[in-house]
Structures are given as C-alpha cells and as structure tokens.
Amino acid sequence: xxxxxxxxxxxxxxxxxxxxxxxxxxxxxxxxxxxxxxxxxxxxxxxxxxxxxxxxxxxxxxxxxxxxxxxxxxxxxxxxxxxxxxxxxxxxxxxxxxxxxxxxxxxxxxxxxxxxxxxxxxxxxxxxxxxxxxxxxxxxxxxxxxxxxxxxxxxxxxxxxxxxxxxxxxxxxxx
Numbered sequence: 001x002x003x004x005x006x007x008x009x010x011x012x013x014x015x016x017x018x019x020x021x022x023x024x025x026x027x028x029x030x031x032x033x034x035x036x037x038x039x040x041x042x043x044x045x046x047x048x049x050x051x052x053x054x055x056x057x058x059x060x061x062x063x064x065x066x067x068x069x070x071x072x073x074x075x076x077x078x079x080x081x082x083x084x085x086x087x088x089x090x091x092x093x094x095x096x097x098x099x100x101x102x103x104x105x106x107x108x109x110x111x112x113x114x115x116x117x118x119x120x121x122x123x124x125x126x127x128x129x130x131x132x133x134x135x136x137x138x139x140x141x142x143x144x145x146x147x148x149x150x151x152x153x154x155x156x157x158x159x160x161x162x163x164x165x166x167x168x169x170x171x172x173x174x175x
Contacts, residue, residue: 001107001108001109001110001128001129001133001135002020002108002109002110003109003110003111003112003125003128003129004017004022004109004110004111004112005111005112005113005117005121005122005125005144006111006112006113006117006121007113007114007115007116007117008036008113008114008115008116010113010117011024011026011036011037011038011039011111011113012036012037012038014039015039016039016040016041016043016044017039017041017043017044017109017111018041018042018043019043020043020108020109021043021045021103021106021107021108021109022043022044022045022107022108022109022110022111023044023045023046023047023048023099023100023103023107023109023110023111024038024040024044024046024047024048024111024112024113025047025048025050025096025099025110025111025112025113025121025124026038026047026048026049026050026113027050027051027052027112027113027114027115027120027121027124028049028050028051028114028115029051029052029053029054029115030051030052030053030086032051036113045103045106045107046099046102046103048095048096048099050088050092050095050096051086052086052087052088052092052120052150053086053087054114054115054119054120054147055087055147055149056147056148056149057087057149087149088120088147088149088150088153089153090153090156090157090160092153093127093150093153093154093155093156093157093158094157094160094161096124096127096128096154096157097128097131097132097154097157097158097161098161100128100132101132101161104132110125110128112124112125117144118144118145119144119145119146119147119150120147120150122140122143122144122145122146122147123140123146123147123148123149123150123151123154124150124154125137125140126140126141126146126151127146127150127151127152127153127154127155127158128154128158130155131154131155131157131158131159132158
C-alpha cells in the first residue's frame with residue numbers, strides 16, 4: 001500500500017492525487033475552527049474526519065503543576081483543557097480500520113494529514129501498514145515520531161477485526 005502523509009499546510013497546497021484511487025484521513029485538533037481544504041478529486045474514494053489531541057495520555061494533574069510553579073489561574077486553565085481533551089481511543093481506531101476495509105478492494109493509496117505531520121498522521125499510517133496491510137512500519141518510526149496511543153489503538157482495533165472480536169464501536173463520520 002502506498003502512503004502519503006502531510007502537514008496541514010502541505011495537504012492544503014498539494015495537487016489532487018488523481019493518478020490513483022485513494023482515501024483521505026483528515027486529522028484535526030479539537031476546537032480548531034478552520035476547515036481543512038482537502039485535495040479531493042474523482043479518484044478520492046472517501047474521507048474520514050478525525051478530531052483528537054496529539055497526546056499519549058492526559059497531562060499531569062494540578063499538584064504537579066503547582067510544584068512546577070504555575071499560578072492558580074494557569075492551573076485552572078490547564079485543568080479545563082485536560083477535562084475537555086479528546087484522546088484517541090480504540091473506538092476511533094475501529095473507525096479507521098472499518099473505513100479502510102470498506103474501500104480496501106479499490107484502494108491504492110492512503111493519504112493522511114494532521115497539523116504538523118510529526119506524530120498523529122505518521123501513527124495512523126504506521127498502524128495501518130502493520131496492522132491492516134501486513135507491511136513494515138519501520139519507515140514511519142525512522143522519519144517521524146508516531147503517537148504511540150494512536151498506533152496501539154489502531155493495532156488493537158485491527159487485531160480485534162481479524163480475530164473476530166468486537167472492538168468498542170462509535171459511529172464514524174464518513175464523507
């Protein structure tokens with residue numbers, strides 16, 4: 001399987017991939033008010049929109065922040081951010097795997113983007129390479145720093161899919 005991963009500016013500036021059937025996995029940060037301009041063409045089989053923070057786990061609790069010298073106002077703002085953070089989950093991983101499986105017969109390229117193309121989109125590509133397409137994921141770990149939570153959740157969902165287990169489900173947003 002071919003993979004193309006981009007930063008947000010990169011995906012918005014690239015030409016449509018009109019040479020091959022492909023899907024686009026569009027990853028955004030929660031509360032980002034700006035839509036991403038995706039290079040859609042007749043060969044785009046589908047788009048999966050995902051919204052989650054680039055975190056492996058929830059940030060430290062307020063006592064740690066106090067020890068680091070943060071003010072009460074800064075801690076209150078941080079606590080609000082933590083309570084509303086959206087971590088990638090196995091149910092999101094299942095959305096990704098299900099989306100790929102729907103298009104797998106015609107699919108020749110997976111295009112993924114996130115804000116910086118350092119962690120989230122490389123993690124999705126690495127996990128799909130390894131867990132769905134049974135290919136090496138080494139290139140993604142050599143060139144990028146894949147988010148381990150995203151990587152593990154997609155692998156878990158792919159494994160559950162192949163052995164017939166039921167991974168937690170959530171209705172995906174396909175377009």
